[in-house]
Amino acid sequence: xxIINSIExxxxxITENSIRKCMTEKLIPEFEIDDINVEKPRxxxxxxxxxxxxxxxxxxxxxxxxxxxxxxxxNMDFKNTYIxxxxxxxPGFINFYLSDQWLYDNTEMIIKxxxxxxSSDYGKNEKVVVEYVSANxxxxxxxxxxxxxxxxxxLANVLIKAGYHVSKEFYVNDAGNQIEKFxxxxxxxxxxxxxxxxxxxxxxxxxxxADIIDHVKxxxxxxxxxLLDKDxxxxxxxxxxxxxxxxxxxIKKGLKRYGISYDxxxxxxxxxxxxxxxxxxxxxxKHNHTFIKDEALWxxxxxxxxxxxxxxTRSNGFPTxxxxxxxxxxxxxxxxxxDRAINLLGVDHHGHVARMKGAMNAIGVGEExxxxxxxxxxxxxxxxxxxxMSKRTGKAISLDDLLDEVGVDAARFFFNLKTSGSHLDFDxxxxxxxxxxxxxxxxxxxxxxxxxxxxxxxxxxxDIDKEEGIDYSLLKNNExxxxxxxxxxxxxxxxxxxxxxxPSRMTRYVLDLASLFHSFYNACRVKGENEELLYARMALVxxxxxxxxxxxxxxxxxxxxxx
Numbered sequence: 001x002x003i004i005n006s007i008e009x010x011x012x013x014i015t016e017n018s019i020r021k022c023m024t025e026k027l028i029p030e031f032e033i034d035d036i037n038v039e040k041p042r043x044x045x046x047x048x049x050x051x052x053x054x055x056x057x058x059x060x061x062x063x064x065x066x067x068x069x070x071x072x073x074x075n076m077d078f079k080n081t082y083i084x085x086x087x088x089x090x091p092g093f094i095n096f097y098l099s100d101q102w103l104y105d106n107t108e109m110i111i112k113x114x115x116x117x118x119s120s121d122y123g124k125n126e127k128v129v130v131e132y133v134s135a136n137x138x139x140x141x142x143x144x145x146x147x148x149x150x151x152x153x154x155l156a157n158v159l160i161k162a163g164y165h166v167s168k169e170f171y172v173n174d175a176g177n178q179i180e181k182f183x184x185x186x187x188x189x190x191x192x193x194x195x196x197x198x199x200x201x202x203x204x205x206x207x208x209x210a211d212i213i214d215h216v217k218x219x220x221x222x223x224x225x226x227l228l229d230k231d232x233x234x235x236x237x238x239x240x241x242x243x244x245x246x247x248x249x250x251i252k253k254g255l256k257r258y259g260i261s262y263d264x265x266x267x268x269x270x271x272x273x274x275x276x277x278x279x280x281x282x283x284x285x286k287h288n289h290t291f292i293k294d295e296a297l298w299x300x301x302x303x304x305x306x307x308x309x310x311x312x313t314r315s316n317g318f319p320t321x322x323x324x325x326x327x328x329x330x331x332x333x334x335x336x337x338x339d340r341a342i343n344l345l346g347v348d349h350h351g352h353v354a355r356m357k358g359a360m361n362a363i364g365v366g367e368e369x370x371x372x373x374x375x376x377x378x379x380x381x382x383x384x385x386x387x388x389m390s391k392r393t394g395k396a397i398s399l400d401d402l403l404d405e406v407g408v409d410a411a412r413f414f415f416n417l418k419t420s421g422s423h424l425d426f427d428x429x430x431x432x433x434x435x436x437x438x439x440x441x442x443x444x445x446x447x448x449x450x451x452x453x454x455x456x457x458x459x460x461x462x463d464i465d466k467e468e469g470i471d472y473s474l475l476k477n478n479e480x481x482x483x484x485x486x487x488x489x490x491x492x493x494x495x496x497x498x499x500x501x502x503p504s505r506m507t508r509y510v511l512d513l514a515s516l517f518h519s520f521y522n523a524c525r526v527k528g529e530n531e532e533l534l535y536a537r538m539a540l541v542x543x544x545x546x547x548x549x550x551x552x553x554x555x556x557x558x559x560x561x562x563x
Contacts, residue, residue, distance in 0.1 A: 002495070003102060004489065020033075029060070046093075047086075053094070106487065110543040120161075122162040132153070136178055148344050159498055168263045172267050280363070284362065295315035446513075450548070454538075479519050490509065
C-alpha cells in the first residue's frame, strides 16, 4: 500500500463527487470532468495536498475560479478519510489538511511490512532491459564507466522495487573498428618488444595505454607461440584472442567489486555470427528504408526522422557500428521480447540518441519503447584541485584506483548525488572523511545510531520486538511528525524515480531521512520516558531503521550496525 497515493486518490474522488453533486443541484452546468490534479503545496501552511481543479473548470462552469473553489469545498464529504478540512486559497486553489492519523497508520504499516515497505506493482511486471557501462573492452574501466555504473545499477534496482521485470545487461563491443584497432596496437607493441622500439612505428591513433604493453610482455613471458613469422592478420587475431578475454575478465571483476552484477553479458560478435546484422539489413532493404551510393548501403534519413542519411554497410561490405547497434536492439525487442529498453550513455554519445530512436521506428518497434539517458562528465578533486592522475600509478584514475582510495559505498553514493544530466564534481578528500561532512558517512551513522539505541533499550529490558498495543498518537512533536512524513514519502519517491528515470532522488531521500532522524534524536528522548511514550518512539525509531535499510539496499550501500 502506498498511503500517499491512496490519499491522493481519495482527494480526487472527494473532489469529483463534489463536482457531480454541484451538477445535480444545478449549481453548475453538466460537463465531462477532466483529470483532477493533486499535488503537494510548497508551503507547509497550505496543507498536505492541493488541487487547482477550480481554475481548470472556469470555462465549463462559467464562473470565477474562487467562487468554484468555495462551492466545491462546501459540498465535500470527508467521512471515513484522513482529511480534516479543505480551504480555498489564492486565485482558486483548494488546500487539504489531514489528521495525523495517516502518519500513525503508515508508521505501523512500515513495521509490519518491513523489507517489503516501498515495493509496489507500479511496473505491472513490464519486461525492461537496462543496459549500462558497456565499456570498450580494449582497456580498463574509467570515470565515465564508474558514474554510468552507479546510475544504471540504481535505476535498475529502483525499477525492480517498483514491480518491473528487469534484466541488467552489459553490451560487449567485441567486434568492429575498436577490435581492429586493438589488434593493431597489440601487434605493434609485440613487434617493438621483440625487434626494438626504434624498428617499429607506433601510430598516434593506436591505443597508448600501458596495459597494451603488459599484455604482449605477458604473452611472451608465458612462452606462447612466436608470431614473427605469422602474417599480420593471423598475428593480430592470436594477440586479440589472448588479450581480449583477459580484459573482459578484468572488467567483470572490477564491476563485481563495485557491487554490479549483470543478468546478461551480450556479445556484439554474436550478432555477426548469428547473422542478426545481415537479417536486420535485409529487413531495412525490403521495407525500402535504404539506398546505395558510392558502393555503400545507406539508411534513408527520412526513415529515422533525420535530415542526414546514415551508412549501414561500407563500400568494402563491412557493416557499421550503427547497423550492429540496430540489430542489437532488434534482438532486445523482437527476439527477446522486451517491452522497453533503457540505455545509459556518456555525453559523447549525445548525437546517437535521435538516430537510434528513429531507427526503432524504422524496424517497427516505436521510438517510445527506447529510453536513452545521457549522463554528464565527472571531475575529480583532491586538495581543492582537479585530480587527473592516480597518486599511486601516475596514470589516469581508473575505477579500481577510485575504489582503492574512497571505497565502494562512497563511490556509488557520490556518483548518484546529482541527476544524470548534471556535471558532477567528486571531492576525493570529502569522500574519505569519517565525519558528518561526508554525506555517505552521515547517512550510515544515522543507521548505526539507530542500531545502538535499540541495543541499549534491549539491555534495559525493553521489548524491542513489540508491535501490538502501541499508542502512536503520543507522537506529536514537530520532529516526530516531520520524520513520519518523510517515511511516508519513500514508496512514492521510488515511483517518481521510475517515472522520471532519475534515481538520484533516492540518494537525496536518504540524506533527508538521516537529517530528520538526527533532529528527532536530539529533540526526543526515548530511554527514560514513560512506558507508553517509550514504545511509541521506539516504534518510530524501528520504522526509520527499516526504511533507511531498504533505501540503502536499493543504493547497494552497506547499512553498518556499528561505526
